[in-house]
Amino acid sequence: GRRGYPEAVYCEGKTPAQVAGIAAAVRDRGATALFTRAAAGHAAAVLGELPDARHDPDARLLAWPPEPPAPSGGRVVVVAAGTSDLPVAREALLTATYLGRECELVVDVGVAGLHRVLARLELLRSARAVVVAAGMDGALPSVVAGLVAAPVVAVPTSVGYGAAFGGLAPLLTMLNACAPGVAVVNIDNGYGAGHLAAQIAAPA
Amino acid sequence: GRRGYPEAVYCEGKTPAQVAGIAAAVRDRGATALFTRAAAGHAAAVLGELPDARHDPDARLLAWPPEPPAPSGGRVVVVAAGTSDLPVAREALLTATYLGRECELVVDVGVAGLHRVLARLELLRSARAVVVAAGMDGALPSVVAGLVAAPVVAVPTSVGYGAAFGGLAPLLTMLNACAPGVAVVNIDNGYGAGHLAAQIAAPA
């Protein structure tokens, strides 16, 4: 992979046969790889070539080899605003883990219940990079960025009622965060969020 | 006016001469009226016909007669997230005042500095209706709605960098507020926000 990080294979829009071919090549080259956005058929194709790959169906991710590298650099804390944001948050967490960071997950701390965010302040402030996955109003990264000194990687999710427009609403919220220090990535792009956080928290 | 409330004359898009004609008719009928979105020329036109009208240039509003009615019903608290939201907030406050409510103004309590919101909690909880004017990420109404039991009237402002798209970003944030109890009105529509809050806080 580029710069010592695992290669990423974006499975959506590829056939299982194409993914199997890529997995076989990964095995033959002895490369390290993450397969993202893997539906059931993609997962089966990967496991056919790399039977001991780690598969996390919630995150729709497979990693090979299954052991992540020993952690180095700073800590990454991943926050899911609500239960519905968990798949994206887990994708971020696993990505950062396989890029070599120590990671912690925090769930269900949305803006409507500030005390729950405030209760996790110490953990949040221990991070070298914080990832926040949120849908609907996408307001949580603004709040977290106001509480911590580290960069906040904000990943909007496509969760919400009609006027969320598939993640557009939280995306705009995050781009307009009134606290500085918010780095925005694409809608539902947990892989990108985890990758960016791992780069930020990389050893100097 | 309708239902005992003052008439509203929206000045934008009208000539000063048209506004003067309306002001003269208001005087002749002995009506009560608010002139909103009044530029300097509109204000001069109104004051030419109604010399003792109250004029608030920041809110771009004129009221006639200048004395608001004696307050009745519950309290309305108007919150401006930042200094830039003050014109819209003042328009809401004056509107609710001239519809007969007791009003309080709270400034500069944005999401990026939660402690400032929390410091005003008692006042916020004393309200029968809270108006929150905010631009940029528009996240403050979500936070306030999570802290108070009364309805929050959220008014997005057109303040912000490019991806705020003239108020579209905070508008979407507010429509997607993850706390229930948020009533959204049009961008920069302080008049509408104040009117709605006054109706909510009206005597039963």
Next chain:
Amino acid sequence: GRRGYPEAVYCEGKTPAQVAGIAAAVRDRGATALFTRAAAGHAAAVLGELPDARHDPDARLLAWPPEPPAPSGGRVVVVAAGTSDLPVAREALLTATYLGRECELVVDVGVAGLHRVLARLELLRSARAVVVAAGMDGALPSVVAGLVAAPVVAVPTSVGYGAAFGGLAPLLTMLNACAPGVAVVNIDNGYGAGHLAAQIAAPA
């Protein structure tokens, strides 16, 4: 729940297993709860843990305990512009009912047949808050707000031809209502509309 109101569990984007876990926790804590946007699988999951919960499949809502609280505060009138808006209207009505309001439903009074609206004027004017669910042009809340003194909670629905853009058209109509007193909530968000109306009509 917050402020004595039932908790709300938004089921869309959660697995039935996750919803079952939440339902079990609700039962164990003796909490009161509403499960919204519940598909058949979610409903079965809730009923597995809370067998006597009330289930309204049209509104895709479950309530527990099944008995709503005794009504207090003012009346909430819920209007469905057309038959297609009924699911959203019912969700609003049930939500307000379980928050403790007395509610009435009015159906099929769209803008294209004004006499039908005018025929229900007395009932509309008896409300402390009116909810109007409408798709397509979303014009009905403007009309109703011109006829009643109480606040109108306007909820756009995703019903309509292509240029309704999934509810965007009625959403914009409602935000631009030329009569003051219109509080807008998210597309198809009957829960949010009912909650806001219940807060407005709460006992002082």
Next chain:
Amino acid sequence: GRRGYPEAVYCEGKTPAQVAGIAAAVRDRGATALFTRAAAGHAAAVLGELPDARHDPDARLLAWPPEPPAPSGGRVVVVAAGTSDLPVAREALLTATYLGRECELVVDVGVAGLHRVLARLELLRSARAVVVAAGMDGALPSVVAGLVAAPVVAVPTSVGYGAAFGGLAPLLTMLNACAPGVAVVNIDNGYGAGHLAAQIAAPA
């Protein structure tokens, strides 16, 4: 002009010199013409070549020759929802007049005050085509179309608060009118509305 109707010269985006050249050619050919969207400089250029042309500055329109043809066909009724819609309404009215229709103007009958529409019902029902110019929520054409059997030509105006998005909101409202019989034209396009109405009301 095409089909016996006057030519139309859209002045916006043309220099006064270009417009003067076109006006001279009109004079030399003995043609009939309407100059639309004419700013002061355009008007002066036209009047320099066609000194007795009729100039209506509110509608930003010039007509030559100044006498409209004798009326034929059915009546066209033009409705302006508010004072701010008058320039567009007048442009429609003058266009239909110069295409040979008898026209009537109705003002200030917006949706928020239904009784004012209902008071003009007889006139509205006497029309072979009704033009309705409205900004903000653009709801009036839906209401009028529910009251009359003739086609309603709906022209959205760019009047309104931020979320009107320069006329997009009333445009969408009109395209989604829940009453059939609404023909939509471009934002602020009074010329197009008047032309279409004149064609509809043309003698068989």
Next chain:
Amino acid sequence: GRRGYPEAVYCEGKTPAQVAGIAAAVRDRGATALFTRAAAGHAAAVLGELPDARHDPDARLLAWPPEPPAPSGGRVVVVAAGTSDLPVAREALLTATYLGRECELVVDVGVAGLHRVLARLELLRSARAVVVAAGMDGALPSVVAGLVAAPVVAVPTSVGYGAAFGGLAPLLTMLNACAPGVAVVNIDNGYGAGHLAAQIAAPA
């Protein structure tokens, strides 16, 4: 129905049971009705109550009673730019027929082959109203309006590649038609187009 025209029942978003109930009421009142946007289930429901209703599956329309009224007024010519626009064109044609007009259908005369439009000029010019259904670039109504004196009802269809955005592209094209005399209706709204054309071509 309103003004002697059949009632319209928009089936999308209604359950077959609801539609059956409406059909039964139509039968009992002896009303005339069109059921639009009827999927197979809706059609079966209607035919269960009104067995001799006319069903056109391509247009997704049912009419009752099956006999249209004797034609009166002027002719309506309906043009489908391409084969893919036929369902919408047929819906318009049947609607105008059941509102009492004589109708003709013209197919496959798109802008890319002008000679095919020009070959049908005589028929097009015999119409009191022309309906044009077109997707993709939606350019045909502009061309037709330049060729005929009668009003052109333009109905955009959702046919096309990605940047047609579900009919948005032809909708905008039609609203911006550089020839006057184009009346625009909603995307895929053949019913609305046929209704409007029938009103335009109604006997004076």
Next chain:
Amino acid sequence: GRRGYPEAVYCEGKTPAQVAGIAAAVRDRGATALFTRAAAGHAAAVLGELPDARHDPDARLLAWPPEPPAPSGGRVVVVAAGTSDLPVAREALLTATYLGRECELVVDVGVAGLHRVLARLELLRSARAVVVAAGMDGALPSVVAGLVAAPVVAVPTSVGYGAAFGGLAPLLTMLNACAPGVAVVNIDNGYGAGHLAAQIAAPA
């Protein structure tokens, strides 16, 4: 310049001082250059350094050296749908000329008057590449592409009523052209259109 073509300096967003500096460097290097989108101040700055540069104020373009190269390759025909599209059309024409093509200009042949297009068919068919600049409905490139075998470079202009949305409407029309052979460039980008046409018509 790259590949023997002149350099292009986009003046908008640069200060006159910056443009003067670039012009001086062009002179010193003996380069050939086009200065596009040059307002009066930019033009003066260029002419201060390159006094004999050719300046076309309508096209807002300056060329240096003032003599274009001797023509080679095929002919480029540039079509302006209306007078308002002339500045963009001229920018395209001059660009192609300074890239070494023989060019012809055709004006005022919009879709609403097909006979005017058809009258220029021979010239259009003599081209190796046709540029069509059009605003409003942007329908002309579809028509022209149906008539000629050469590629059509379509450049949308920002001319039009509100729902043209600054050129978005003709842009979408052109991207959805129902005739193949249409190459779309950015709104008002006459330079880009002329450059592309010159490349297409370059000697083999």
Next chain:
Amino acid sequence: GRRGYPEAVYCEGKTPAQVAGIAAAVRDRGATALFTRAAAGHAAAVLGELPDARHDPDARLLAWPPEPPAPSGGRVVVVAAGTSDLPVAREALLTATYLGRECELVVDVGVAGLHRVLARLELLRSARAVVVAAGMDGALPSVVAGLVAAPVVAVPTSVGYGAAFGGLAPLLTMLNACAPGVAVVNIDNGYGAGHLAAQIAAPA
């Protein structure tokens, strides 16, 4: 077909029966034809009438007669930024082939790995027209246009995360390409891209 090129039949939105009818007519007329966007059912319908037609399921295209014409004119090089862009790239390649060009395919040379583009520079520079299919950021055409003198036909694909908005993001990127010489076609429109490239590379 027009100008000696095969006819194109766009299958999406047509029934297999309609497509079969068109295929039979093609056979009877002895025409040459391409069937694009052909799903399995469409393909079967074509093959029922034209059993020896060439079918490429990846490109969803059928060609008849199966032999392309002998190549003439210049070379067309088709580039797929990633594996997911292959179906669109293949559609372009086959279209240009059946219009009579010699074609080459280049795969997996995205912007994130510049060395892979640079490694194919000689082939890219041998083309008379280059087609580039890319999704996500759509940046590759800008890069290629900076490296070659020939026109680049850019075709955005609908591949990508949420904020790609179905191809809108790469479409806008390509329209704004900072290198001149980029011709944009519709999203996923491989047929249009191949057709345009074949016209550009046609013998003089």
Next chain:
Amino acid sequence: GRRGYPEAVYCEGKTPAQVAGIAAAVRDRGATALFTRAAAGHAAAVLGELPDARHDPDARLLAWPPEPPAPSGGRVVVVAAGTSDLPVAREALLTATYLGRECELVVDVGVAGLHRVLARLELLRSARAVVVAAGMDGALPSVVAGLVAAPVVAVPTSVGYGAAFGGLAPLLTMLNACAPGVAVVNIDNGYGAGHLAAQIAAPA
């Protein structure tokens, strides 16, 4: 300021008098501050209270005290794709400087001239964080992120032709960057970009 960083005062939308009041308070508190988006009037107001503040008119920024802190942490490299992006790039550079980082500026290395980027590779790879400001196609961050291991902070600028839509096009490009490691901030938000880069490059 928060976390030892200077306070930021966003001047746009504030009156000079309001800004002067804030500047006076900064002086009295002995705080450190940046005044961003300062027009001439704002700058005069700040300098009236803080005469020795540093003023950079190109970046529209004032800093007080004028001396930045001694550099710590890693290097920040700021890249301006074109001359027009310089104001935004300078705002980022000064912000990061006043937050305590060592900074380098790289200009005019756009995507259309890859060799210019490649010539600066060593400097780019020496950075702990790279800021890239780019308008039009916004493709440069994708290219840079493919070349360096450090995070790339991408700031879209509002520079470009019509279909750049005020920075929307490069914003979407950056969010869809096909290379991982791109952190996006708001359009023209040089302050936010510099702040984020400074946080990323802060001493561990």
